[in-house]
Amino acid sequence: MEIKEKLIEKILLFIALSSISILALIAFFIFGEGLPFIWKIGPHAFLLGERWVPSHGEFGILPMIVGSFWVTLGALLLGIPLGLACAIFLCEWTPPLAATFLRPAIQLLAAIPSVIYGFWGLVVLVPLVRTYLGGPGLSILSGSVILGFMILPTIISISEDALRALPPYYKAGGLALGATHWQTIWRVLIPAARSGIVASIILGMGRAIGETMAMIMILGNAVKMPSSFLDSARTLTTNIGIEMGYASGSHRQALFATGVILFFIIMILNSSAIVLSRRRVE
Amino acid sequence: MNPNLKALLSFLTFLLFLSVAVGCQRSKAGITVAGSTSVEPFAELLAEEYMMKHPHSRIYVQGGGSTAGIEAVRSHAAHIGMSSRSLIGREKSLHAITIAKDAIAIIIHPQNPVQNLPLVKVRELYSGKIKNWKELGGKDHSIILVTREEGSGTREAFQRLVMGEEEIALEALVQDSNGAIRQVVAGDPNAVGYISLGLVNEKVKALNISGAEPSVINIERGRYHLVRPFLFIFNEEPAGEAKTFLDFVMGPEAQRLLSREGLVSILSKF
Amino acid sequence: MRSNRLRYVTQSVAKILIWIAALSTIAVMILILFQILREGLPILRLSFFTQSPKSMGREGGILTPIIGTVALTVVAIIVATPLGVGTAVFLREYTRESRISRVIRFGTDCLAGVPSIIFGLFGFVFFVIYLNMGWSILSGGLTLAAMILPTIICTTEEAIKAIPYSFREVSYSLGGTKWQTVTRAILPNALPGIFTGIILSVGRSIGETAAIILTAGSSLVMPTSLFSPIRTMAVHFYILAREGISMEMAYGTGAALILLVLFVNTIANGLLNRYIRHRS
Numbered sequence: 001m002e003i004k005e006k007l008i009e010k011i012l013l014f015i016a017l018s019s020i021s022i023l024a025l026i027a028f029f030i031f032g033e034g035l036p037f038i039w040k041i042g043p044h045a046f047l048l049g050e051r052w053v054p055s056h057g058e059f060g061i062l063p064m065i066v067g068s069f070w071v072t073l074g075a076l077l078l079g080i081p082l083g084l085a086c087a088i089f090l091c092e093w094t095p096p097l098a099a100t101f102l103r104p105a106i107q108l109l110a111a112i113p114s115v116i117y118g119f120w121g122l123v124v125l126v127p128l129v130r131t132y133l134g135g136p137g138l139s140i141l142s143g144s145v146i147l148g149f150m151i152l153p154t155i156i157s158i159s160e161d162a163l164r165a166l167p168p169y170y171k172a173g174g175l176a177l178g179a180t181h182w183q184t185i186w187r188v189l190i191p192a193a194r195s196g197i198v199a200s201i202i203l204g205m206g207r208a209i210g211e212t213m214a215m216i217m218i219l220g221n222a223v224k225m226p227s228s229f230l231d232s233a234r235t236l237t238t239n240i241g242i243e244m245g246y247a248s249g250s251h252r253q254a255l256f257a258t259g260v261i262l263f264f265i266i267m268i269l270n271s272s273a274i275v276l277s278r279r280r281v282e
Numbered sequence: 283m284n285p286n287l288k289a290l291l292s293f294l295t296f297l298l299f300l301s302v303a304v305g306c307q308r309s310k311a312g313i314t315v316a317g318s319t320s321v322e323p324f325a326e327l328l329a330e331e332y333m334m335k336h337p338h339s340r341i342y343v344q345g346g347g348s349t350a351g352i353e354a355v356r357s358h359a360a361h362i363g364m365s366s367r368s369l370i371g372r373e374k375s376l377h378a379i380t381i382a383k384d385a386i387a388i389i390i391h392p393q394n395p396v397q398n399l400p401l402v403k404v405r406e407l408y409s410g411k412i413k414n415w416k417e418l419g420g421k422d423h424s425i426i427l428v429t430r431e432e433g434s435g436t437r438e439a440f441q442r443l444v445m446g447e448e449e450i451a452l453e454a455l456v457q458d459s460n461g462a463i464r465q466v467v468a469g470d471p472n473a474v475g476y477i478s479l480g481l482v483n484e485k486v487k488a489l490n491i492s493g494a495e496p497s498v499i500n501i502e503r504g505r506y507h508l509v510r511p512f513l514f515i516f517n518e519e520p521a522g523e524a525k526t527f528l529d530f531v532m533g534p535e536a537q538r539l540l541s542r543e544g545l546v547s548i549l550s551k552f
Numbered sequence: 553m554r555s556n557r558l559r560y561v562t563q564s565v566a567k568i569l570i571w572i573a574a575l576s577t578i579a580v581m582i583l584i585l586f587q588i589l590r591e592g593l594p595i596l597r598l599s600f601f602t603q604s605p606k607s608m609g610r611e612g613g614i615l616t617p618i619i620g621t622v623a624l625t626v627v628a629i630i631v632a633t634p635l636g637v638g639t640a641v642f643l644r645e646y647t648r649e650s651r652i653s654r655v656i657r658f659g660t661d662c663l664a665g666v667p668s669i670i671f672g673l674f675g676f677v678f679f680v681i682y683l684n685m686g687w688s689i690l691s692g693g694l695t696l697a698a699m700i701l702p703t704i705i706c707t708t709e710e711a712i713k714a715i716p717y718s719f720r721e722v723s724y725s726l727g728g729t730k731w732q733t734v735t736r737a738i739l740p741n742a743l744p745g746i747f748t749g750i751i752l753s754v755g756r757s758i759g760e761t762a763a764i765i766l767t768a769g770s771s772l773v774m775p776t777s778l779f780s781p782i783r784t785m786a787v788h789f790y791i792l793a794r795e796g797i798s799m800e801m802a803y804g805t806g807a808a809l810i811l812l813v814l815f816v817n818t819i820a821n822g823l824l825n826r827y828i829r830h831r832s
Contacts (some may be wrong), residue, residue, distance in 0.1 A: 005730055005731055009646055015634070015638030016638065016656050018635065019638075020659030029678050030677075085573030093567065093570065108814065111813045112584065114761065116588060116789075116809065117584070119789070119793045122793070149577075180559050183563070186566070209667070210670075241762060244676070245766075255673075256677075262670060263670055270661065271658075271662065274658060274662070
């Protein structure tokens with residue numbers, strides 16, 4: 001009996017370790033393909049090179065880093081105010097009827113596959129941008145708007161949890177001091193839930209940076225450094241997504257190296273979000 | 283036996299089974315054809331026809347791109363590679379068989395008044411020297427270039443046949459298939475792209491190049507020059523099922539099918 | 553007095569803005585669904601679900617992509633469930649806050665945030681090339697299993713956490729061993745939670761594209777074994793729409809995809825509300 005129990009514990013430990021070893025495997029295989037390449041051409045040339053012309057042996061991913069940055073920033077500009085507003089709406093001002101619509105709507109937004117978002121952006125948003133604002137329509141602006149809605153559910157659900165986790169006397173105290181409901185929300189509740197809200201924004205950022213299919217469809221994927229919100233751009237993910245199938249030799253290694261950079265960025269974002277939400281729990 | 287132990291044992295058996303399945307070489311019936319997305323739609327049609335005739339055969343057609351297809355054949359991940367460009371460098375050790383020839387059409391929106399461009403102008407257009415349709419006899423509007431991604435066989439053929447030493451402008455939008463380029467051009471009155479002639483449809487307009495309309499006749503007579511081969515790539519001499527499929531593809535019936543779809547048959551006299 | 557009025561004006565303005573934000577979120581969701589369903593629902597006849605696609609998807613139905621979606625999801629669930637439940641049981645019942653549990657938790661949290669294209673790259677080098685499984689149901693399914701593992705671990709943990717401590721005490725006091733406690737007291741009671749995790753993962757598997765296109769391929773041929781390549785509904789939709797093969801079929805596939813995802817999510821949310829939130 002004793003031996004069996006010990007054995008089971010060992011097996012469960014083994015299962016648990018193999019679950020996280022997937023992360024190690026991912027890192028191992030992607031780094032194994034990508035790191036030697038970065039080493040070969042030099043991190044400087046790779047990260048700060050402005051030209052991506054694999055057929056000429058030029059592998060600079062700065063345009064993609066910049067592209068990812070702008071698209072993510074645009075998505076956050078839309079997603080943060082909208083997401084926070086929805087979170088406040090759900091925890092503080094919930095007319096029952098509106099909440100019964102909003103909550104399923106947010107769950108749906110989270111459930112809709114990214115290809116559907118991409119397609120909708122392509123058939124509805126892109127022609128609008130092209131007609132009214134000019135340029136090819138396949139642009140950072142269109143991509144940002146779509147991404148902004150895609151990250152909404154992440155921002156809303158985690159900030160809502162953070163707001164709900166606050167002890168009730170925060171709100172009671174604010175109101176008792178004669179502050180209006182809005183002042184209590186703005187000056188007391190939001191600052192108190194700060195770390196959870198920041199964690200939600202970081203996770204939303206992670207989702208925005210990691211999105212691939214919708215962005216391939218909407219961004220236009222030009223490799224030039226974007227100079228306006230109406231320009232086409234390419235992100236780190238779409239660089240991999242659009243060229244992976246076709247690449248071989250050092251071109252393929254370069255795409256894995258792009259994956260290494262993406263992996264790094266995501267890991268930094270994830271771990272800071274995890275640390276922040278841990279702090280909130282304690 | 284204790285039921286818990288039994289459950290545990292069956293779980294372990296399952297894991298064992300899984301690892302055996304993983305460790306084993308895959309033993310699947312059928313032929314995998316992988317590679318160029320330009321050849322893919324035609325290969326799908328051929329596979330459909332072939333499977334109609336041989337109901338027990340399985341032909342799996344898979345995109346990925348010319349280079350990936352060639353790599354897949356080399357690493358035995360696929361039986362047949364599809365390529366829309368000639369083999370280069372160490373790839374030449376593989377067997378390449380031309381199954382048809384295809385033209386590259388320069389396409390624009392049907393509302394765009396431009397009809398004809400000399401080859402030189404196409405080069406200037408794609409290198410970014412010409413930036414406005416006005417310079418080519420069109421409306422006063424900036425040009426939206428659309429190109430294929432690095433590694434695409436169509437892009438390599440376009441580079442070789444049109445651009446020569448010139449580089450395709452970096453501001454060009456990049457799409458990863460003929461169909462995607464056609465979609466962008468069909469939706470944007472100021473866009474220009476290049477795709478396989480067989481895939482031109484009524485939503486876009488193919489330009490005449492140096493006065494020659496892109497048509498099967500003009501290609502066969504050598505008047506339209508933007509032509510590249512469609513290849514099937516094999517690791518060694520094709521044998522077995524792959525050979526049967528190849529024979530079917532090279533046969534008159536399949537070749538008729540290909541020319542109906544806008545390709546130039548290898549059986550053509552010219 | 554004036555500043556007092558100002559406070560209430562600010563409050564009203566804020567309220568209005570928040571209303572606008574909430575309403576526009578609902579509006580966008582409705583717009584997206586409306587667009588796809590309006591064009592797509594008329595396509596959804598019975599034959600659309602029972603026929604295989606013909607001439608690259610221009611005609612016929614979506615039978616093979618449906619089979620592809622089901623096959624990949626089943627493989628992913630079969631592989632991920634024992635791993636995920638085992639990990640959750642280990643974390644909750646076999647270890648308290650120790651270094652190893654912190655490492656495992658951090659690992660799963662990180663895994664949850666890894667973008668799908670990275671999973672795709674990994675599945676491509678590891679399953680497709682290194683293990684020589686080719687583009688296949690197995691490669692795609694295993695890649696998906698890695699993606700849904702964090703969801704299953706997390707929901708199972710929540711479900712186990714919600715089980716009152718008294719259940720364990722009763723089991724131990726009756727002389728049950730730890731493993732007996734787990735299999736007879738913990739897991740049966742955590743079952744609805746585990747099931748919710750599985751349904752949520754099904755939802756994610758159905759919508760996934762980037763990782764699958766790199767690992768399971770995009771073949772439209774009816775699969776014959778775990779090693780056959782396959783195209784899922786999401787991939788089929790992507791290819792039809794992006795390459796403009798047939799907008800009609802794309803809308804049809806998109807509508808079917810949305811209905812399926814809605815269905816799965818409604819079940820998941822129903823379960824979630826019933827079993828997890830209430831108990832805790």
